[in-house]
Amino acid sequence: LSLSPRHPPPFLYVIILRIGSSCTREKGISTLHRPTPRFGRGFSIPHRRQECRKSSPCKSPQHDTSSSLFDSFVAASGLPGSCLVHTQTRIDEASCGFPRDGFYWKARFETTHMLGTSIASSPLLAEAWRQSAAADSSGGPGIVAQQADDVVYVAFSGLPALQALTAGGTSSRFFSAVPINIAGGGASGGELFSPLAAGNGEPALVHAASLHCFLAAYNTPLFQKVLAECQDRALVFTGRSAGGSVAALAALCVLCLSRSSTSLSPASLLCVTFGSPSLGNEAFARAVLREGWGGRFCHVVSRGDVVPRLLFCPADSVAPELVARLLLTQSGLPGSGNHDALPPTTSKASEELRSFVSMHACRALSSAQQAYPASAHQSSSLYRPFGSHLFCSAQGGAVCVDNSNAVMKLMYLTLSVDSDVEDESLSYGDLMDRACRRSLLRGSCLHEKLTPLSSHDAGIWLALEASGIKQHDMVAREAEGCLRAASTIERIPTVNCANMARKLATVTPFRAQIEWYKSSCDEYMGYYDSFKQREVSKREFQVNMNRMKLARFWDGVLDMLERNQLPHDFLKRHKWVNASQFYKLLVEPLDIAEYYRKKKHKTVGHYMTHGRERRFWVFDQWWSEKERRIGGREGAGAKRSKYAGLTQDSCFWARVEEARDMAERARGERDPHALRRLLDCMNAFDCYARTLIEKKEVSIDVLAERSSYKLWEEEWKRLRCELNL
Secondary structure: OOOOOOOOOHHHHHHHHHHHHHOOEEOOEEHHHOOOOEEOOOEEOOOOOHHHHHOOOOOOOOOOHHHHHHHHHHHHHOOOHHHHHHHHHHHHHHHOOOOOOOOOOOOOOOOHHHHHHHHHOOHHHHHHHHHHHHHHHHOOOOEEEEEEOOEEEEEEOOHHHHHHHHHHOOOHHHHOEEEOOOEEOOEEHHHHOOOOOOOOOOOOEEEHHHHHHHHHHHOOHHHHHHHHOOOOOEEEEEEEOHHHHHHHHHHHHHHHHHHHOOOOOOOEEEEEEEOOOOOEEHHHHHHHHHOOOHHHEEEEEEOOOOHHHHOOOOOOOOOHHHHHHHHHHHHOOOOOHHHHHOOOOOHHHHHHHHHHHHHHHHHHHHHHHOOOHHHHOOOOOOEEOOOEEEEEOOOOOEEEEOOHHHHHHHHHHHHHOOOOHHHHHOOHHHHHHHHHHHHHHOOOOOHHHOOOOOHHHHHHHHHHHHOOOOOOOOOHHHHHHHHHHHHHHOOHHHHHHHHHHHHHHHHHHHHHHHHHHHHHHOOOOOHHHHHHOOOOOHHHHHHHHHHHHHHHHHHHHHHHHHOOOOOOOHHHOHHHHHHHHHHHHHHHHHHHHHHHHOOHHHHOOOHHHHHOOHHHHHHHHHHHHHHHHOOOOOOOOOOOOOOOOOOOOOOHHHHHHHHHHHHHHHHHOOOHHHHHHHHHHHHHHHHHHHHHHHOOOOOHHHHOOOOHHHHHHHHHHHHHHHOOO
16 A cells, blocks of 8 residues: 555554454355445445346446545545445444345445545545645645645635635625636636536536636646646645635646646546535536536535535625635634734624525525526525535534535535534534544444444434434434435436436347348338338338337437436447437438428428427537547548448438429529529539548448439439530
8 A cells, every 4th residue: 555654544444453353254255355246336245146246237437426536535545445445334234234144135225424434534635634724824826736645736725715805895706607618817718618618508607706716826837837747647636615616626627628638637636625615507517427527526514614505695695794704714814914804703693694594505405406496586596516525523424425406405404403612613624633533433322223224224324423413403304305315316317327228229129120121222222212102011111110119219318318317427428329320320311201202391391401300410419529529530531441331421311302302493493593503502412422422421322223312413414414514
């Protein structure tokens, strides 16, 4: 283990102690050395039967943000995470009443407490806190970079944002949000954050003051040096209070730039914030999840800290002096300069502020859970959490939650609980120390009551205890329901995706039958014209039924995607993008044939402008986005040795039909200007079609003897001879 002698990790002793206590031998084979299947959120259990391999498909690392968060910590610290998860799993199984000679395979596991304890007790988190405190006390440009144990820590101070707030004289500047592609500070946000700003729907908005501070830090020589030297290095961006938001933007900047530059790719990247305000709106949070970066961010939140919940309040609802005092108090520095004039906060004012922020956090949660939040609460906040949140309490407990609605609800519930004086006086550094000690002692007042409970119920109660919510608190039942719902909701997109993958396998024979039909029609007329001119026959009837079944399946996929019932990175999974592209190239010619067979172009208009289904436009966007990510079209530089299996332009036959219609109109056109436009359009299509044929990007059925393209080619030659062209 590559460990620092100055900062020995507390959970190293936990690993050693638990290996000694849980290393039992069954049938002569050590359970610690058995291969273990992975279940869900980084949780693994030793398998005792072959049937356990038939469980539901596991989450991919790009979508499972909790698992990715654990992997990010392991990658940044260089620690072997498998032994930690395995040994901790064994202890939790024993404490939850699992028998030694078998396991309950249909049991559900609640891992927010286990993951939170593992992360809160890591030395990386403690070192990140020290670096963020050093950045606040530096008093320089607001950025500090230092290497510790082969990890480069880049810490940001929140004092520049505090100075801008006190100079502005209004709190609206602190609550305002701007598009992430805004230009400023000599750098364009659209260039730095292009993957996040590339959405087609609601624009991604971020905290205006944080973006302004980041753009100022981006142009400093120190940050440019970090970018130049981050190749194959472990990077940890950190900051507390407003500095945490700046650190999150810096981490996103490096992630976005690494997509387009091979020379800027750190070995691992993690962002740790302490008590930072929310950063962006729901579109911004979805964009981060879509890129698979949710597990790169760990936001540490204490039970009584108001600052992480502050942006849930409407703009101008909190006095700027009070906002500045909160940020200054959280930074842990004495007032200086203009900050000396800030009024002190009394205990009564603090309690009123907690109640006020708690009320608006509840309102923001209600708005986020409704289908049309704007109509529900016009004054509700637009800010939404993203990444994983680590809720810490004065008792040394920690709970890790990544579901956005669950995070908002826990922020509201933990703030609603009556706080102790100890909670408000402890800094995040003290909370980290207590979490380390608790992980060593493994103390819990609930352990005697956990034995009769199921593993999931025991995990729920351990998570409540770790978050500082007691069983007799009024919000305990509501918090329990929140954790239960979060553990269920987070699995729904992955389960839906697995179900859709099974349905895709069931509709694959329909696609295969259409392929067989195409191959049987290629020689004489091609499958487009055969389907267009079909008569009543069993073969064509079956092909038409398969076409409609495939259309229903893909419309269902798009419907689930629009309702956020599929993983956020669904569009980045090549399996689905490639399957949709193959479906479009194979089946859309049949849709075009059906459209012109019913002569809809005579009454409605041509297919390209009036008849094309929305799913094909969406599939075009998916494929274009994939080509943009991989830096160009797949195989664009290679020359084909034979004709493609499917014409690479799925709308080629619609263009042929438009060209044939223009040739027919040109024979009776008397207006020379209109005739010239028709001839120019037909000539452009002729050049386009010849280019495709020369590159062999058309199927052999295009060149069939009686295909529509060959018929148009003959008409075009006769028309040119008649007009002496």
